[in-house]
Amino acid sequence: MVPTGTKPLTKIVIAGAGFAALETVLAVRAFAGDAVTLDLISDQDEFVFSPAATAELFVPVPRSRWPLTDLVQRAGANLILGAIDRIDPDQRRVHLTSGEVLAYDFFVIAIGGIHEPWLDAPGVTFTGPQEVPVLGQHLAQVIARAEAGDEVRLAFVVPPGGSWVIPVYELALLSKQFIDAHDVDGRVEVRVVTPEDAPLAVFGQQAGQMMTGVLADAGVELSSATIVREWRNGALCTVPEGEIAADVVVSMPVICGPFLPGVPHTAQGFVDADRDGRVRSHNRVFVAGDAGPFPIKQAGLACQQADRVAAIICAHLGISTIEIPRAPVLRGVVWSGAGEHFLRRDLAGGRDESHGTVSTSAALWWPPGKVAGRFLAPFLHEVEGHELVDMPTHNATSH
Numbered sequence: 235m236v237p238t239g240t241k242p243l244t245k246i247v248i249a250g251a252g253f254a255a256l257e258t259v260l261a262v263r264a265f266a267g268d269a270v271t272l273d274l275i276s277d278q279d280e281f282v283f284s285p286a287a288t289a290e291l292f293v294p295v296p297r298s299r300w301p302l303t304d305l306v307q308r309a310g311a312n313l314i315l316g317a318i319d320r321i322d323p324d325q326r327r328v329h330l331t332s333g334e335v336l337a338y339d340f341f342v343i344a345i346g347g348i349h350e351p352w353l354d355a356p357g358v359t360f361t362g363p364q365e366v367p368v369l370g371q372h373l374a375q376v377i378a379r380a381e382a383g384d385e386v387r388l389a390f391v392v393p394p395g396g397s398w399v400i401p402v403y404e405l406a407l408l409s410k411q412f413i414d415a416h417d418v419d420g421r422v423e424v425r426v427v428t429p430e431d432a433p434l435a436v437f438g439q440q441a442g443q444m445m446t447g448v449l450a451d452a453g454v455e456l457s458s459a460t461i462v463r464e465w466r467n468g469a470l471c472t473v474p475e476g477e478i479a480a481d482v483v484v485s486m487p488v489i490c491g492p493f494l495p496g497v498p499h500t501a502q503g504f505v506d507a508d509r510d511g512r513v514r515s516h517n518r519v520f521v522a523g524d525a526g527p528f529p530i531k532q533a534g535l536a537c538q539q540a541d542r543v544a545a546i547i548c549a550h551l552g553i554s555t556i557e558i559p560r561a562p563v564l565r566g567v568v569w570s571g572a573g574e575h576f577l578r579r580d581l582a583g584g585r586d587e588s589h590g591t592v593s594t595s596a597a598l599w600w601p602p603g604k605v606a607g608r609f610l611a612p613f614l615h616e617v618e619g620h621e622l623v624d625m626p627t628h629n630a631t632s633h
């Protein structure tokens with residue numbers, strides 16, 4: 235409640251409840267304190283920590299879904315459950331599918347992307363925790379067939395045009411370890427098929443070399459620089475022209491933009507914005523995370539984009555903030571079943587940076603979480619201790 239006679243507080247409305255949205259809330263609160271009101275609109279009542287989903291089947295990881303009400307309240311925002319239908323930037327209004335209309339001073343779009351299946355093949359498109367049971371069923375069938383004496387080929391596929399890449403390698407490595415713990419006697423081939431020139435190429439040459447070695451040590455086959463066109467008659471048809479036998483296929487989705495009405499978007503439907511996340515032609519509307527136009531989709535990058543958006547909004551309000559670098563830094567952790575591999579690459583470029591940095595013995599940032607959000611990672615540590623962000627050390631076959 236605003237006391238009579240005082241100026242109403244600036245109202246910042248954020249759409250979404252993922253990494254970008256929560257990081258925006260935390261960053262604005264850190265910079266602006268109580269000088270603003272924050273409303274967060276979410277179409278679901280959970281925060282989904284998708285990066286934990288890859289290990290869920292194999293080790294007793296912490297839950298990958300979190301009740302949102304408590305998190306949002308602790309972060310310092312009001313939660314409004316509902317789905318954004320469209321934005322009217324001229325009137326500074328956002329319309330929900332329920333018919334409700336909300337006014338804002340600044341609006342941040344953080345609703346992520348649309349995750350499209352693209353390959354018609356026996357198996358599963360893995361988009362997060364919701365596919366864990368289906369993956370489990372497929373692996374159980376693969377193991378049963380191999381135990382009965384069949385040769386089975388299991389392929390993990392990165393789509394053409396880019397997707398999340400870390401989960402492909404984690405799923406392949408953890409599945410391989412899981413399968414090998416059964417009486418299959420080498421009758422299951424596990425293979426990664428990727429258009430990347432080297433595994434995790436976006437993280438630099440060192441990551442490629444490291445992951446190539448990890449896959450080889452684990453007995454996972456690799457077909458790099460290989461684009462999958464389709465699956466037909468028990469094989470992946472590829473470019474360059476060829477066929478890779480595959481009985482079960484686990485593919486990552488193609489990520490498209492949300493095609494949100496009321497704001498300009500790219501041909502793929504991502505909200506069109508400048509490097510600071512400012513939506514083109516609308517200087518009070520911002521975008522952060524997978525919904526935006528940055529070509530690499532990643533939770534750590536989503537958090538950095540959110541920090542930058544928060545700092546720019548605060549600058550509009552005359553509130554000083556810490557320096558938020560414009561050029562993003564890629565940080566990722568790969569859970570291989572044989573340890574945690576920290577990857578870091580400064581996307582600002584430079585000759586040495588093309589190599590990136592890799593470490594398996596020591597964390598390259600703190601807290602050493604899967605998702606290196608400046609405010610979100612320590613916040614989650616505080617809320618849940620080390621449970622959410624650190625990989626448990628149990629053997630991958632213990633589940």
Ligand SMILES: Cc1cc2nc3c(=O)[nH]c(=O)nc-3n(C[C@H](O)[C@H](O)[C@H](O)COP(=O)(O)OP(=O)(O)OC[C@H]3O[C@@H](n4cnc5c(N)ncnc54)[C@H](O)[C@@H]3O)c2cc1C
Binds near residue numbers: 254276344566
């Ligand atoms: C299995 C898997 C593993 C991954 N591993 C890693 C990893 O190791 N490291 C890493 O950095 N990234 C990883 N990623 C990628 C990462 O999860 C995404 O890049 C990240 O979730 C993007 O964050 P975001 O906030 O932009 O979108 P999201 O996390 O997708 O959040 C979008 C939010 O918006 C809400 N929403 C959508 N539409 C509407 C609407 N119309 N109205 C209101 N709310 C709406 C959604 O319910 C959701 O809460 C992984 C992804 C997967 C699937």
